[in-house]
Amino acid sequence: MPSFNTFETHIATIEETIEANPALCIETCKSLIEGICKTILTNKNVEYAEDSKFQGLVKQTVKELTLSTQCYKEKLCELARWIASVAQTIAEIRNDSGFASHGQDIKTIPVNSTLSLFTYKISDVIGGFILHYYITHSNPKRNSRIHYEDCQNFNEYFDDTNPLKIGELILSASEALYCQDYEAYREEYLYYSEIKEENV
Numbered sequence: 001m002p003s004f005n006t007f008e009t010h011i012a013t014i015e016e017t018i019e020a021n022p023a024l025c026i027e028t029c030k031s032l033i034e035g036i037c038k039t040i041l042t043n044k045n046v047e048y049a050e051d052s053k054f055q056g057l058v059k060q061t062v063k064e065l066t067l068s069t070q071c072y073k074e075k076l077c078e079l080a081r082w083i084a085s086v087a088q089t090i091a092e093i094r095n096d097s098g099f100a101s102h103g104q105d106i107k108t109i110p111v112n113s114t115l116s117l118f119t120y121k122i123s124d125v126i127g128g129f130i131l132h133y134y135i136t137h138s139n140p141k142r143n144s145r146i147h148y149e150d151c152q153n154f155n156e157y158f159d160d161t162n163p164l165k166i167g168e169l170i171l172s173a174s175e176a177l178y179c180q181d182y183e184a185y186r187e188e189y190l191y192y193s194e195i196k197e198e199n200v
Contacts, residue, residue, distance in 0.1 A: 037061040
């Protein structure tokens with residue numbers, strides 16, 4: 001989903017600082033997972049406490065993603081608890097060695113690149129699992145937040161069926177609708193998605 005491309009800067013920072021600044025790498029790993037979780041919950045119109053612990057945020061996200069009819073539902077929930085525990089440990093490491101958010105005494109023993117690499121790999125697994133599950137089972141509802149850039153097929157269809165031209169200038173009807181009347185855009189998109197699903 002193109003809307004998640006915003007997190008590419010996090011990934012670049014993580015990869016660039018594994019060796020150069022392990023504490024910043026760990027801190028950015030935590031920030032990346034936290035950002036992914038908050039975005040998904042907001043997209044699904046699910047409330048979360050702004051001051052909730054990192055572990056709780058990850059657990060809530062995985063729980064919201066897991067389908068009630070999913071095979072091995074209980075096992076997936078158990079896995080979610082383990083993921084949340086790992087996420088909490090990352091948060092604790094970040095708190096102990098934070099490069100920016102938590103100032104440290106100059107004599108504090110710094111984290112090394114082995115730990116930052118391990119945290120990077122764990123974050124990759126957690127983030128990858130959450131994103132894969134979200135994208136694979138993404139089914140926008142009436143109260144879901146919709147991002148224009150994630151709806152390319154609909155945008156092309158809407159532009160083709162609703163040509164918008166001012167003088168010699170051809171404009172995107174879908175983008176205009178999204179910017180001027182988001183609720184109307186969402187209704188059109190959901191209707192398009194429902195019809196498409198029925199015809200499959």
